Amino acid sequence: MSDSHWTHVYPWQSRLWNDLIKRHQQQGLPHALMFTGVRGIGKHALALQTARWLLCSRRIEQQAGVACGECHSCRLWQAGNHPDFMECKPEDGSRQIRIDGIRKLNEFLMQTPQISACQVVNLHPVEVLNGNAANALLKTLEGPPGESFLLLETERLGSVMPTIRSRCQRLALATPPHQQAIDWMLANGCDPAAAAQALRMNQMAPIAALRWVQQQRHEQHQTWLQQLQQWSNGALPLDAMVTIWKNDELADVLAWLGQLTADLMRAHMGADTTQLLEPEVLGCFDAATLQPAKLVALHDRINKALGQLQSGASFFNRQLLLESLMIEWQTLVTEPGRH
Structure with missing residues (x-):
């Protein structure tokens, strides 16, 4: 330090x-x-x-x-x-x-x-x-x-x-007032748009937001979103996608999946893009076609696993956990009768 x-x-x-x-x-x-x-x-x-x-x-x-x-x-x-x-x-x-x-x-x-x-x-x-x-x-x-x-x-x-x-x-x-947080991030080399998005993604916590920008987390999230879309469309095998994610922190992946499902729940209830953390998700998935009960159940399961992981109270088999979550996700986005 x-x-x-x-x-x-x-x-x-x-x-x-x-x-x-x-x-x-x-x-x-x-x-x-x-x-x-x-x-x-x-x-x-x-x-x-x-x-x-x-x-x-x-x-x-x-x-x-x-x-x-x-x-x-x-x-x-x-x-x-x-x-x-x-x-x-x-x-x-x-x-x-x-x-x-x-x-x-x-x-x-x-x-x-x-x-x-x-x-x-x-x-x-x-x-x-x-x-x-x-x-x-x-x-x-x-x-x-x-x-x-x-x-x-x-x-x-x-x-x-x-x-x-x-x-x-x-x-x-x-958390600091919005303008103070923005000013601090600008003083640390962020552009206004990236600073505003990073603060939204990190509960208005400036240090976490600055780290988010420096680690190019937005770009990483977009890559994950594309991979999830490919898996959902059958273009990427399940084992291949889980293997791609093997070098990423499991807690980071779970937190992102939790944010993703939360955004889709908001969109399903009529929220516009300004109310979503990562509105790009609507370009990949149609929230109106998702089954609300399954979406809520998946969101709750992801957050429960994340909480257990963060507390150190549980140890997960990474591959099995991600595979089971993706299978549950697939049943959520697959239309009736589609194979």
């Missing part, structure tokens, strides 16, 4: 950041803060900025609410090896945070700070804690040892255990 990401407060976060600093200066911060908001809104950057500031040896002197960048603590932070900071996230290819990770967290917090006046742990994403890990973390949240801070992040607050949510002070990161 670059230093800029470790130290940056985005324009739409400035008010929340100033309130956070003011609160700490006046009455102190709770030991557990939970940063919430949609993907790509800047939760991780703000959590790291908070950690860096809390660890700064000259924090009290810095009335402006910024780390000094010069003390021994700040230099260690910039080098990426601060002994009083720990990051807890899924490890070893797992999608979940397991109890071993929380045990390391607890052992870390039992130690005495080496450089700074406190210790800081950044845990993300909270919603992928498995059951044992969540229970072990709960005990720590009830009474963290010494002068320590736990900075948690989640983009799916409803998936976090209520007992964990209730023991954290929530900091909700709202």
